[in-house]
Amino acid sequence: MTENLRTSVSSGPVIRTVGLTRHYTRNKSTVEAVRGLDLEVAPGELVAFLGPNGAGKSTTLRMLTTLIAPTSGTAEVAGHDVVRERAAVRRSIGFVGQGNAAAHQQRGRDELMAQARAHGLPRSVARTRVDELLAAFDLADHADRPVSTLSGGQRRRLDVAIGLVQEPPVLFLDEPSTGLDPQHRANLAEQVQRLNREHGTTIVLTTHYLEEADALAGRVIVIDHGQVIADDSAPRLKSALGxxxxxxxxxxxxxxxxxxxxxxxxxxxxxxxxxxxxxxxxxxxxxxxxxxxxxxxxxxxxxxxxxxxPTLDDVFLDLTGRSLRDGGAADQMSTDQTEQGDTEGAAA
CATH class of the missing domain: 3.30.70.2470 (Protein-tyrosine phosphatase receptor IA-2 ectodomain)
Known part of the structure; x- marks a missing residue:
């Protein structure tokens, strides 16, 4: 089924948005988290969304993964509309969000196995895949412990492993390396690059780590105040600045x-x-x-x-007059919390 999906979307963009917009109401005021986003991502691209807190990166991913609906505009992922064909979109993607994905009382190995079986992997294939992921993310020695007993970094690595279990044709990663030490961050980068290189997986990630976007992504989309302000490869963005x-x-x-x-x-x-x-x-x-x-x-x-x-932070400073490392402006700082609350409300 995965190969058929890759073939079916190969003739056009695997992700397409037109005028994608998301507004929130906070304290009787309207927050424009994403404003008229027009975007196309080709099959096999590795794209990084870069921007400060509250820029609209996570909101965009939540719309593309069907967790929240757009206020206006349209979006398609793997040929399916994110509003009208939510189930088809979800079958086509993997998603690693910012929160913990695994049940606290579940053992890590069991959680991975359940996810693999839910995605249709035969039991023997699922067992092999689970063992591969446990080894790849340095979790084999902790696999039979309840998730609640794992450290923050171990749980984050488990979250990422869960998102990769079915090797999806389209993968969304929302701040995947947050909380990881440099060694495990490098390991995650290796896994992401392998998926993209060997399997042709289309990958969209958000990150605060400038070095991560620079090293991983073939294309960097800089977002600020809900709008795209730059879209190019990291070398070209930096070269243009000088x-x-x-x-x-x-x-x-x-x-x-x-x-x-x-x-x-x-x-x-x-x-x-x-x-x-x-x-x-x-x-x-x-x-x-x-x-x-x-x-x-x-x-x-x-x-x-x-x-x-030049660095990507220099590019952002030149475009906006402020540093990516400084985070968002004061009126944007609580947007992520608003987005998260809205997501939880919709899920409930």
Whole structure:
């Protein structure tokens, strides 16, 4: 059935949204969690949604996985409408949310086995798959303990294993590595990349970890205040911003003179603070040696030179004027809690 599904969606986007919108009411005010999202994801893509708390990342995933309904707009996953064909969507996807997926009194091995059988795996195949996942996520020694006795990191790894049990053709991961130590975060990245590379699994994940999005995703979608503000590969997003060249001088006069010369660079953004010049420019790493030599010849030699490549956080700062690491703005900080409460209410 999985192979048939992959074939059926291969001719078009596996995920498509048009004007996807979700509003909440909080304290008699309307919160626009997602605003008119237009999105297409091709089969086999590995996409990261990047943005601060309250940006709308988790709300988008909850709509795409049928946990909450859109306020307006449409969305299709694996060729099925998320409102009219909820059951078909759920059969086509795996989902790892932010909350604990396993029952607290259930043993980890039993929970995985139950999930595998529920997805139609024959008992022998299910047993093999469960053993693979327990080994892959370093849970074999803890598999027969009640979930309630596991540590936070162990439970998170079990959550991820549950989401991967049927190797779904479309996989959604909502902050999957939160709470994991660096070793297990790297292991999770390896599992995700293997699914994408070897099985052609379409994967959409949300993350706060810039390095994770940079290393994993072939495509990064930056979301802020419920809207897409950038959509490209991480290397292209960073290349468009350019390198940061920092020059230190003996006095402010030399810094001003250096800034005037640096202004000749096409597209360069130059700032001066006391005796330091900061230049953001595409190809800054290649241009810096020539500028340093020119300044020395002009009698204003730089005493310190530093070139730093751009990060995704720099991209976000350039787009919004604030850092991803700082989190969302004050009026957005409680949106995730509102989203979670709405989800729980719908489930009840």
């Amino acid at each position: 390198d940061l060249v920092v020059l230190g001088f003996g006095d402010a006069g030399h810094a001003v003179a250096a800034a005037e010369r640096a202004d000749r660079w096409s597209g360069a953004h130059v700032t001066v603070t006391d005796a330091e010049v900061r230049i953001r420019a595409a190809g800054g790493r290649e241009l810096a040696p020539g500028l340093v030599a020119d300044l020395a010849i002009a009698g204003t030699p730089a005493q310190r030179v530093e070139v730093v490549g």
